[in-house]
Amino acid sequence: MGTSVTRRTMMRSVAAAAAAVAAPAIIRSPARAAEELVFVGFGGAYQEGQTKAFFEPFERETGIKIVQTTGVELAKLRAQVQSKNIEWDLISLPDRLRYTAQHDGLLEKLDYGRLDTRDLLPETVSDFCVGGITFATQLTYNKQALPAGEPGTWADFWDTAKFPGRRGLFNGPVNTLEFALLADGVPKDKLYPIDVPRAFKSLDKLKRDAVWWTQFPQAGQMLQSKEIAMTPWTRGPGLILDGQPIGVSFEGAAISYEGWVIPRGSRKFDAAMKFIAFALQPARQAELTKYVVFGPTNRKAFPLVDPKVAALLASAPENFKKGFLVSGDWWGPNLTKVTEQFTEWRLK
Amino acid sequence: MRRPSILTAALLALPLSFVGIFFVLPLLGAVATSFGLPQFSIDSYRRLVDVGVYRSVFAKTIRVAFETTAISLLLGYPTACFVASLRPRLRTMAVGLIALPFMLSVLVRNYVWMALLQDTGIINNWLRSWGLADQPIRLMYNELGVVIAMVNMLVPYIIFPVLSSLLAIPPDLRTASASLGAGRFETFLRVTLPLTGSGIAAGCLLTFIVALGFYITPAMLGGSGQMMIASLIAFNVREVLNWPFAFALATSLLASTIVLYYAYRVVAPRGVALKAA
Numbered sequence: 001m002g003t004s005v006t007r008r009t010m011m012r013s014v015a016a017a018a019a020a021v022a023a024p025a026i027i028r029s030p031a032r033a034a035e036e037l038v039f040v041g042f043g044g045a046y047q048e049g050q051t052k053a054f055f056e057p058f059e060r061e062t063g064i065k066i067v068q069t070t071g072v073e074l075a076k077l078r079a080q081v082q083s084k085n086i087e088w089d090l091i092s093l094p095d096r097l098r099y100t101a102q103h104d105g106l107l108e109k110l111d112y113g114r115l116d117t118r119d120l121l122p123e124t125v126s127d128f129c130v131g132g133i134t135f136a137t138q139l140t141y142n143k144q145a146l147p148a149g150e151p152g153t154w155a156d157f158w159d160t161a162k163f164p165g166r167r168g169l170f171n172g173p174v175n176t177l178e179f180a181l182l183a184d185g186v187p188k189d190k191l192y193p194i195d196v197p198r199a200f201k202s203l204d205k206l207k208r209d210a211v212w213w214t215q216f217p218q219a220g221q222m223l224q225s226k227e228i229a230m231t232p233w234t235r236g237p238g239l240i241l242d243g244q245p246i247g248v249s250f251e252g253a254a255i256s257y258e259g260w261v262i263p264r265g266s267r268k269f270d271a272a273m274k275f276i277a278f279a280l281q282p283a284r285q286a287e288l289t290k291y292v293v294f295g296p297t298n299r300k301a302f303p304l305v306d307p308k309v310a311a312l313l314a315s316a317p318e319n320f321k322k323g324f325l326v327s328g329d330w331w332g333p334n335l336t337k338v339t340e341q342f343t344e345w346r347l348k
Numbered sequence: 349m350r351r352p353s354i355l356t357a358a359l360l361a362l363p364l365s366f367v368g369i370f371f372v373l374p375l376l377g378a379v380a381t382s383f384g385l386p387q388f389s390i391d392s393y394r395r396l397v398d399v400g401v402y403r404s405v406f407a408k409t410i411r412v413a414f415e416t417t418a419i420s421l422l423l424g425y426p427t428a429c430f431v432a433s434l435r436p437r438l439r440t441m442a443v444g445l446i447a448l449p450f451m452l453s454v455l456v457r458n459y460v461w462m463a464l465l466q467d468t469g470i471i472n473n474w475l476r477s478w479g480l481a482d483q484p485i486r487l488m489y490n491e492l493g494v495v496i497a498m499v500n501m502l503v504p505y506i507i508f509p510v511l512s513s514l515l516a517i518p519p520d521l522r523t524a525s526a527s528l529g530a531g532r533f534e535t536f537l538r539v540t541l542p543l544t545g546s547g548i549a550a551g552c553l554l555t556f557i558v559a560l561g562f563y564i565t566p567a568m569l570g571g572s573g574q575m576m577i578a579s580l581i582a583f584n585v586r587e588v589l590n591w592p593f594a595f596a597l598a599t600s601l602l603a604s605t606i607v608l609y610y611a612y613r614v615v616a617p618r619g620v621a622l623k624a625a
Contacts, residue, residue, distance in 0.1 A: 075586050100589055166467075171567060207572065211489055214567040221459065227466045336588050343580070344401040346572045347408070 036065050037089045037271050043070035049291025050092070054279045061278070064271050066090075074101055081106045081264050089268040090275060092132050092258045095124075096174060099332030101261065102128045108262040114273050115280065119299040121257070121315060123325050129259035132279060133288070134295035136314035136323055137175050138253035140236035143245040145229040153251045154183040157230060158202070160209050165229025168219050171212040173342040174331055175254040176203070178324070179232060182252045188324045196338060200345050212346075237293040237312035248312070253323035255314045257297060289313065382595035392596035402580070402597070409577040410604070412491065412566065413559035416498040420555050421548065423499065424506030428547075431507070432514040443511075446504050454501065458568045461497040462488065465569070489571035497565050502558060506551035513547030514540070553612075557605055577601055 039055070041047040047070065055066040069088075074097050080086050093101060101107050107128040117125050124131020139157055143150065151163050157179070160167070169176055178191050180202035186195070203210075211228050213219045220235060222228045223246070236248040260276045262269060278284065285296035286304035295315030296302065302310060302317075310316050314323065331338075382392055396402045431442045449457065464470050467484035475481040487493055517540065525535040563578035577597060584594035 073586060074589055078589055097587075100587075104589055210572065212567075212570075212572060214564075215455075218459075218462075218568060221462070222466070225463075225466065225468050227468050336584075336590060339583060339588075340399055340401050343405065343575060347401065347404050347575060 035063060036067055037268050037275060038067045038069065038087060039090045040069050040072050040088045041092065042072055046292050046294075049288050052291060053284055053287035054275075057284070058275055058278050062274065064275070066275070072097075074106070077101060077106050077263055078104060084265060086263050086265045086267065088263050089266045089272050091261050091263065093129065093261045094258050095129075095256050095326065095328035096331055096335075098129045098259060098261065099328040103332060106264055108264050108266060108269060110260075110262070110276070111269075111273050115277050117280075119282070120280065121297045121299070124257045124259060124297050126259075129261045130276060130280065131257040131259045131297040132285075134255060134257045134297060134313070134315040134320075135234050136250060136253040136255045136295075136319070137170075137232045137234050137326075138236065138314075138323070139230060139249040139251070140223065140233040141230035141247050142223050142226055142228075143247050145226040150247050151230060152249045154179045155185075158183040158206055160206070163229065165209075166211050166227065167206055167209050168213050168222055168228040168231025168233075169206075169210050170219075170232060171214045173338045174335070175232060175326060176342075177338070178254055178326070179252065180206075188252065191324060192327045192330045194330065194334075194338075196341060200341070203345070240312060241293065241309065250314075250319040250322040253314065253319070254326045255320065255323040256326040256328070258294075378595040379599050381592050382599045384592050392593045393600070395593065396596055396600060402577075405575050405577050405580060406600070406604070408573075408575060409560060409601075410608075412494060412498070412562075412574070412576065413556050415491075415495050416502055416559045417552050417556045419495065419499050420503045420506045421552060424503045424551065425510055425548070427503070428507045428510035428514055431511055443508075446507055449501070450504070454564060457501065458497060458565055461493070461500070461569060465493050465496070488569045491570070491574060493569040494566045494574050497569050498559060498562060501565070502555045505554040505558060506548075509551040509554070510544055510547040513544040517543050549612075553609065556608075560601060560605060 039050075041050060047068065051068070055068070059065055072091060072093065077088065077091070080088065098107075109127050110130060115130060117130070121131055121134070124134070139151060139154065141151060145165055146163060148163065151157055151159075156163055157167065177194050177196065177199035180199040181191055181195065182188065184198060184202040186198075211222065213222065213231070216233075216235065219228075219231050219233050220239070223231060223233070224244070232254070236246050239246040240248065260279065262272045262276075266272060280298060282296070282298045282300035282304060285298050285301040288294065289296070289301075289305050289309050293309060293312055295313035296305070297315065302313075305313070311319075313319065383389065384391065427446075431439055431446075434442060462469070465487040466472070467486070469487075471487060472481070472484040475485065487496070521539055521543075522535055525539045530538065560576075561578050563576045563582065566574040566576045567579055581594050581597045581601075584590045584597065
């Protein structure tokens with residue numbers, strides 16, 4: 001699908017025309033419409049943190065109100081763009097979904113003339129999306145389930161003789177295949193393009209001890225009940241700060257990011273850009289770490305973060321060095337095919 | 349009889365247009381998308397046949413749905429008979445108890461089953477403390493766990509239709525059967541069972557169709573071999589936005605359900621065929 005400027009401008013004018021007659025625009029008075037942005041998030045403690053770190057101060061500073069909703073779904077975004085009835089103005093989109101959204105023409109190109117990107121992690125900056133937070137899917141284990149010692153690498157994770165106990169694994173190929181390759185001795189910088197057959201061969205060795213999980217809280221439940229000894233997971237740092245007997249390793253961690261995007265045809269492009277510039281500031285990003293353990297993308301934010309928390313952030317320089325950045329650009333076009341192969345492998 | 353028929357039509361217009369606008373039209377839209385309309389193409393269906401994994405997942409889905417239906421019937425039918433034999437007040441309470449689990453979210457019920465069935469779960473802890481097992485018995489991460497949880501969620505779909513057909517049997521029939529010399533077992537076999545046929549058929553059909561659409565339960569309680577077609581549909585709708593293919597999967601599932609239903613009507617004995625479809 002093309003992303004030509006002419007088509008986009010056309011789409012925008014069509015959307016504006018549609019908006020003028022559409023019911024939601026009539027219900028919302030035009031005067032107020034300019035002072036509101038609709039943000040869609042993932043809910044929970046994360047969105048509460050975003051409210052404190054971004055939305056409330058932004059409203060105080062600019063008078064632009066952030067209306068919040070939850071349930072980020074590409075399918076809904078596509079339906080909005082296709083029907084030209086755009087309900088959302090701002091999303092913090094995970095990189096993996098970013099690729100599909102961009103490829104299917106669901107996003108507006110950002111105006112980088114209005115953003116200060118000098119101190120941002122360069123890997124998270126692209127035409128349609130600018131990184132807001134980083135997180136790591138990392139080796140996470142229950143210390144009490146491992147009396148013999150603590151694992152540090154994916155090779156340890158695969159070594160069920162040295163570290164007995166079931167292994168939790170995410171029920172999908174993303175990250176799982178990367179970890180299998182790292183365990184098999186592939187160097188971090190040679191992961192992409194992924195050698196899929198080699199990854200499955202490596203996974204074969206773990207099949208008997210693997211427990212597949214689909215929901216993030218499910219992995220936590222299994223880890224805490226010692227049903228599994230270890231699993232790749234994203235929420236270990238939060239549990240450690242809560243004083244739980246959980247350990248994490250950043251060695252070979254899959255680091256990814258969530259970035260600010262604006263749905264294509266949004267009538268609030270200018271206000272949304274203003275918000276993004278605001279949210280990328282070091283002080284705002286540092287503030288978010290008080291509520292959720294997600295790493296800033298702005299280098300200048302780190303000195304402002306509580307050192308105890310900073311040590312557990314994916315983008316902290318010493319952690320970032322140990323991990324690898326998941327390639328949304330590789331997974332995007334390959335996800336369907338590799339998921340078929342993954343399903344086939346699972347059923348074997 | 350003309351006036352009532354106009355009245356009936358008027359009364360039916362609202363619900364029918366509701367179903368038409370919010371169910372039939374979108375369904376037709378989904379079928380059209382699966383054929384790649386406006387350009388007609390059967391690529392999605394070809395891929396579904398050519399890539400072996402979709403066939404095996406289809407087979408798995410139908411097998412799990414069939415097992416769930418059979419076990420639900422075995423457990424649900426006697427339960428319905430027992431509830432039907434209760435006095436009205438007790439019966440109302442029993443019906444309430446059977447419906448109670450519907451108040452809980454499916455996700456919560458899956459977590460409850462996990463807490464019961466996992467290796468470090470309640471059942472395995474009991475078995476070990478009573479000395480009945482040295483090693484934990486694998487009750488989940490396999491088909492057993494999936495079927496246990498699915499039966500728990502679907503058995504009311506059998507109980508309620510069977511119960512209503514049991515209650516519709518006039519008690520005189522049993523007295524008549526007894527007066528003609530039939531024992532209790534023969535009465536059950538020749539009077540009760542045939543007369544509850546439509547309830548059994550409705551219950552089985554409901555259970556089977558709902559079971560076909562399960563995917564959170566197999567994903568949470570199943571092992572590496574338990575994969576249902578619904579999870580592949582969700583993946584294509586939500587993750588990679590391949591709607592033509594997702595709708596081709598959904599249309600095939602719908603079509604195979606309809607085929608199975610008609611096959612069942614042909615094979616089933618006359619009295620057992622679903623009357624009010």
